[in-house]
Amino acid sequence: MNTPLNRRQLLRAGLGLGGTLLLASCGLNAQTLTPPDPANTPGAAPLQGLAVGMPAIAGTATWQAQAAKEAVTVLATRPTRIIVHHTDSANTTDLSQARAFALARDIQQWHFANGWIDSGQQFTISRGGYVLEGRHRSLEAAQSGTLHVRGAQCEGFNDVSVGIENEGQYMSSAPPGAQYSALVGLCAWLCQQYGIPATELYGHRDFVNTSCPGDVLYAKLPQLRRDVAARLGVTVRVWPTTRSGMTGERVKTAQYLLRARGQTPGADGAYGSGTASAVSAFETGVNLTPDGVVGSAVWERLVLTVRRGDAGEAVKAVQSQLNTRGAGLTVDGAFGPGTETAVRNFQSSRSLTADGIVGPNTWLALVT
Ligand SMILES: [Zn+2]
Structure with missing residues (x-):
């Protein structure tokens, strides 16, 4: 023993x-x-x-x-x-x-x-x-x-x-x-x-x-x-592993999504201990091993589909991401026609269906 x-x-x-x-x-x-x-x-x-x-x-x-x-x-x-x-x-x-x-x-x-x-x-x-x-x-x-x-x-x-x-x-x-x-x-x-x-x-x-x-x-x-x-023989979405010490827009997206899921990290784009704790808490809530790392299994559960008429932290994540591609949106969390147009343009640029709806594949393209 x-x-x-x-x-x-x-x-x-x-x-x-x-x-x-x-x-x-x-x-x-x-x-x-x-x-x-x-x-x-x-x-x-x-x-x-x-x-x-x-x-x-x-x-x-x-x-x-x-x-x-x-x-x-x-x-x-x-x-x-x-x-x-x-x-x-x-x-x-x-x-x-x-x-x-x-x-x-x-x-x-x-x-x-x-x-x-x-x-x-x-x-x-x-x-x-x-x-x-x-x-x-x-x-x-x-x-x-x-x-x-x-x-x-x-x-x-x-x-x-x-x-x-x-x-x-x-x-x-x-x-x-x-x-x-x-x-x-x-x-x-x-x-x-x-x-x-x-x-x-x-x-x-x-x-x-x-x-x-x-x-x-x-x-x-x-x-x-x-x-x-x-x-x-399976098809998977491979998301970018995001973890402590990293900074930037991808981290900010994870933070906004955590906030949309009821956690409270700051959306500052810096993955520190507060973000890691929020990730672990989220993981525990969805029956994943609480490792504080945003890997594919976590991304899949974090993202939520948003479209015109929606509002909140997830929409802010989309707007902030689109702004890094020159969209010039106000990051207000309100998914209006301007955000929808920017989403369609982004989807077209990535050969995605340009439906203006941010689902998992569009999220993946945004953070990759
Ligand atoms: Zn080793």
Whole structure:
């Protein structure tokens, strides 16, 4: 039975993964990994669309992990998001399975050295595209679709997220194609197993002050969400992740919408602690994990359709956005003919149906 991580351990977990290491090793002892039949996966929560088979994943026994220092904690709750990391280790040109297995063992040793009971992350992907189990029992939990192994990969979010470490350093270069493809496949399978929407894929930096998963890999996350959705056979709107420390018109839109939804942040375009608290309160009210971050799931619930005759904070958001495109409207919250004309013009410029009604697709275009 394992003791919950104390605060210091959590801090170290958050910081450690942010910039340290992880390696994935998939290949020593090279057993051929045969994906199980998804139809035999109990508790799976297919989102609809296409059934995604389990990718080949080297379990801890395969890469010869050491035993965990304590029994890992298995929660009977599903994670609600996937968090992408980079190991911040060298961009090796060794793409072999042996390298991947060695990486997995190295990471476990690094994390033992941190005082952790086992590898912090649930899964690892090598630059060669090998996928490995990280913390013990993570694979078994994901196969169940209902259980989650508490990791040590993102402070404050270890009970609600699955962490994937990608071998390499992606501040200025992109992951190799094989690695990215493996990431798409693993995310799609995890989303299917746990019922996580394809949009709910985040970078470590979305929740913790870290550069992880690197500027380049982080910038690929919107594409990753689209690619995962395509693998699942679903269509999603991918909204821009908006969070603490950001400033500008998009933040102001979120604030106006929060006000329209009964929260009371100032509409100043600066995403500070008050806005984060308002977001968390809103998330709690709509049964989302209260993380204080406006990701796609939050945007989808925040926006409300407005049209001529409507009034209020959401209309102010529209007017203020249109003014950044030169509309010259008075931001009075009254949706009159001038606002309607500006909306139609904007919709035409974005190849949207020019109906003058601000629905989800127009909102998405306004904030993107
Ligand atoms: Zn990280």
